[in-house]
Amino acid sequence: MVLGALLDAGVPLEPIQSAIDSLHLPIHLEVREVQRCGFRAVHVEIRADEQPPQHRYVEDIEQLIFQAAITPSQRELALRILRRLALAESHVHGTPVSRVHLHEVGALDSIADILGAAVGLDLLGVQKFTSRPVPTGRGTVQTAHGWMPVPTPGTLALLQGVPLAPSDVEFELTTPTGAAILTTVVHEYTYTPAMRIDRVAHGAGSKNFLDRPNILRLWIGETITSQTGDSYEGDFIAVLETHVDDITPEVLAYCQERLMECGALDVFITQGIMKKGRAGFRITVLANSISVQTLEEIIFRETGTLGIRKYWCERTKLIRKYIQHEISHSALRFSQAYLPDGSLVSKPEYEECARLARAWNVPLRQVLLHCYSRIAEASPPLSPASQTVVSDLRIGQNKET
Secondary structure (H helix, E strand, C coil), X not given: CHXXXXXXXXXXXXXXXXXHHXXXXXXXXXXXXXXXXXXEEEEEEEEECCCCCCCCEHHHHHHHHHHCCCCHHHHHHHHHHHHHHHHHHHXXXXXXXXXXXXXXXXXXXXXXXHHHHHHHHHHHCCCCEEECCEECECCEEEECCEEEECCCHHHHHHCCCCCEXXXXXXXXXXXXXXXXHHHHHEEEECCCCCEEEEEEEEEECCCCCCCCCCXXXXXXXXXXXXXXXXXXXXXEEEEEXXXXXXXXXXXXXXXXXXXXXXXXXXEEEEEEECHXXXXXXXXXXXXXXXXXXXXXXXXXXXXXXXXXXXXXXXXXXXXXXXXXXEECCEEEEEEEEECCCCCEEEEECHHHHHHHHHHHCCCHHHHHHHHHXXXXXXXXXXXXXXXXXXXXXXXXXXXXX
């Protein structure tokens, strides 16, 4: 599916096939357009006929990749995918990586998938990949180790820390090789990134389901970051709101704590007078798209509210970085960001300052004073800002006639 999506996105077949041919193995790619549940997609079938089949160790496949006629960046990506897969199999089977006997990886089609994906992704020239939560399917699948539950142990090891999408399909939707490719290149898991779409490509899987298209969609476009300038980056966030008038402050505080623990960007509570003159609270939660469902469940469960308002807003942020300063022989973390005019905004991290105040047994404001003094020492001298003068402006005066 990955190869099909790359070819449909405009990556030429010739350099991918040439890279595979340079391995001097009996592997050939057959490319054709197919229909999957009524939608057009590109399917790549890997023809591999090796008699008798050889089971290769990780070192053997690494040697093949080193010998392949590919660029250094393509080789580096192929090795990263392979080693990620090998590390997962090593963990699952309790075997040193050097001695992992990778049945699936050792197969020629998996070698072609890894090398072809590395070449194609490099030629695509995309700087950042995002992905929606990953569907794995369910049921069982036959492997070299017998019948295994879906997702298989290797796939599950590779997807640790990755959000999964629920699926009722009785089929292996994500293989270990596919999971290795995905987790090697994806930077962020989100539903809809902030982007302007230029191309949409479709790679088809071998299975043709009757009730849903078995395709991998590849969106290619330009992010908001590249449109708003070097000082800014942009994204879309969800805003969740609800009003409550029948819970105690203790429950409210606990709900806020749980929301922050489970991925909320921020939670703030506003007091107000609601219908029938009741004192109540508006709970507002800012969240990334990937956390919305979990946070909604927490709000419903902890507050007993009957409804949550949800809307999406575009957010523009200064690009920040973190540095450390020495404050009285203790390292403190500061956040820094540059405004469009080049001026620097710097601020000490609250938790760092609070930790230091407790350790020194001094007031927090004293630690903050030291921190801002350090910022002032590192700042350039002040100079007059440019001003726009508006002349002949009169306010509150009657015009003489």
